[in-house]
Amino acid sequence: MSVIYLDNNATTKVDPEVIDLMLPYLRDYYGNPSSMHTFGGQLGKAVKIARQQLAALIGADESEIVYTSCGTEGDNAAIRAALLAQPEKRHIITTQVEHPAVLNVCKQLETQGYNVTYLSVNSQGQLDLNELEASLTGNTALVTIMYANNETGTIFPIEQIGLRVKEYGALFHVDAVQAVGKIPMNMKNSTIDMLTLSGHKIHAPKGIGALYVRRGVRFRPLLLGGHQERGRRAGTENVPSIIALGRAAELELLHxxxxxxxxxxxxxxxxxxxxxxxxxxxxxxxxxxxxxxxxxxxxxxxxxxxxxxxxxxxxxxxxxxxxxxxxxxxxxxxxxxxxxxxxxxxxxxxxxxxxxxxxxxxxxxxxxxxxxxxxxxxxxxxxxxxxxxxxxxxxxxxxx
Ligand SMILES: Cc1ncc(COP(=O)(O)O)c(C=O)c1O
Missing domain, CATH: 3.90.1150.10 (Aspartate Aminotransferase, domain 1)
Structure with missing residues (x-):
């Protein structure tokens, strides 16, 4: 019996073209891009092209892309980075309908002395921007709100939210795991400071994602170690998956x-x-x-x-x-x-x-x-x- 797959918000089929492109990087070009020798070092060029392809999908600069292992890591890294960069501020605003990758971090932060506001939604899953305005204070370090809901597909008015967030000097993180590739995006004209995306939702393999970090935003890494990703995420690059995500992003933009x-x-x-x-x-x-x-x-x-x-x-x-x-x-x-x-x-x-x-x-x-x-x-x-x-x-x- 053939499968009728209508669960694409859970995960997607990897594009066969993407698989073909990544295979040589598993089989033949297995070097480490940080190596001094040509065999490894030459991979830097392919990674750079992939980074440009991904950046183009969200209208960002390649230097603003930080690779992660998944959307969950991107969400965790963004929230932690925002708080570490502003240790004097102890308030976070999010919504009641976020993915557990955000909600469970917020719940843990509450046990560590942070005050979290969980914005409510109406019967259509929409936010009340007056409630957001009433919650924002000078003590708000971060507003973390999803672009589109994974369960209902409801899209939040992200730029209207961002304008209000900026009035209070808070950082604005957006979990766009479900929205990237489905809604045109341009970080150049955006109020978003950090944006999470995940490869396996856009026909790339599981195990790769990215965090967009606007140039100038003070960022502290979640993973400490080597100097990969300009010191923003340690760990040897997942080259085959980075190449795959680049091509998958290019195809998403094309289609x-x-x-x-x-x-x-x-x-x-x-x-x-x-x-x-x-x-x-x-x-x-x-x-x-x-x-x-x-x-x-x-x-x-x-x-x-x-x-x-x-x-x-x-x-x-x-x-x-x-x-x-x-x-x-x-x-x-x-x-x-x-x-x-x-x-x-x-x-x-x-x-x-x-x-x-x-x-x-x-x-x-x-x-x-x-x-x-x-x-x-x-x-x-x-x-x-x-x-x-x-x-x-x-x-x-x-x-x-
Ligand atoms: C809105 C949203 N955020 C975060 C995630 C987590 O992404 P990942 O599975 O890549 O960790 C998901 C996954 O379903 C999601 O739908």
């Missing part, structure tokens, strides 16, 4: 407009047809300010995980935002922050497309979903019964 237009069209068809064919379901997230490849749909009265298992039987990969904590399923923190009703919260799933998604794949999902939902609802003791569902969930929570 950005046409791919996102195509993905949006496919996504909208999927969404509109499911909404028309299946009763009691709704789209979660901002209807207009949303990533073109993402749809998160709540199917009332059933469990998202049951839908995923049923889809899996057809080889269809999607996702729910639930976290498995100590054996019980916790609904997604993002959907909870949006204040969605219990009935929707538990039955929400995300489909995320890529430039490889085909019309036939979308047709297949449209074909199988109505029966899956109808079958699961027929088994649900609480169909059309909000009160009964709520009561059962409350009881389950009380016993967990």
């Amino acid at each position: 950005l407009e046409e791919a996102t237009t195509r993905e949006r069209k496919l996504r909208d068809r999927l969404e509109q047809t499911l909404l028309a064919k299946i009763p009691d379901c709704e789209v979660n997230g901002d209807p207009t300010q949303r990533l073109p490849n993402t749809t998160n749909i709540g199917f009332k009265y059933i469990e998202g995980e049951a839908i995923l298992l049923s889809l899996n039987k057809y080889g269809i990969c999607a996702s729910s935002g639930s976290a498995c904590t100590s054996g019980s399923l916790e609904p997604s923190h993002v959907l909870r922050a949006m204040g969605l009703p219990y009935t929707t919260l538990h039955g929400s799933i995300r489909f995320s497309l890529s430039r490889y998604t085909t019309e036939a794949e979308i047709d297949r999902v449209i074909e199988v979903m109505p029966d899956i939902v109808a079958r699961l609802r027929a088994m649900s003791p609480f169909k059309n019964d909000d009160a009964g569902w709520l009561q059962s969930q409350e009881q389950a929570l009380a016993h967990s």
Whole structure:
């Protein structure tokens, strides 16, 4: 059975062209770019080209790119660097819907004497800029806010946020792991000081990412050791993956407009047809300010995980935002922050497309979903019964 992969916000297929390009750097050119000999030293040139390719995708200068191992490292490094550079300031602003790569750092910082404001979101997952303004003070070291949400695709008004952040002299870090390659970006006209991206979300391999650090921003490295990355990230360069990320970035830029237009069209068809064919379901997230490849749909009265298992039987990969904590399923923190009703919260799933998604794949999902939902609802003791569902969930929570 072939796989229909609609989980591209989790990770993406590596572009075959990218694999071909990186293989010689695993097999033949395995030197260390810091070496004195030609065999290693010559790799510096290839790394430089890759750095330029990546910088071009976000409109940055190559000197502003710091390679990391993943998006999580980029987020951790940016937050730590911002705080180390301004030891007198003890306040951080973030949102309730960030990825754990930001939220868990913030939670730990709270135990170390930092004061963290977690901005709320409305039912569409949008921020209230008045709440941001009211939270900013001269003691705010850092505002760290995602560009686009991984679960709903909701896009935040990053430059409007940045203008307010700059009025208070705080540093502005943006987790753009889901947005890079899907939204055109130009760091030259931006208020962003640091921006995180991750290779495996843009058809490069896992294990490589980057942090953009605006020239002039005081930066303290997270990893200490050698002088790689101009002293901003120690560790021998992951040359094959850096080369891969460069080409993947070049392809993202090349395809950005046409791919996102195509993905949006496919996504909208999927969404509109499911909404028309299946009763009691709704789209979660901002209807207009949303990533073109993402749809998160709540199917009332059933469990998202049951839908995923049923889809899996057809080889269809999607996702729910639930976290498995100590054996019980916790609904997604993002959907909870949006204040969605219990009935929707538990039955929400995300489909995320890529430039490889085909019309036939979308047709297949449209074909199988109505029966899956109808079958699961027929088994649900609480169909059309909000009160009964709520009561059962409350009881389950009380016993967990
Ligand atoms: C918004 C966001 N930030 C950070 C990350 C972490 O990226 P990585 O998996 O490369 O560590 C992810 C991964 O899903 C993400 O969606």
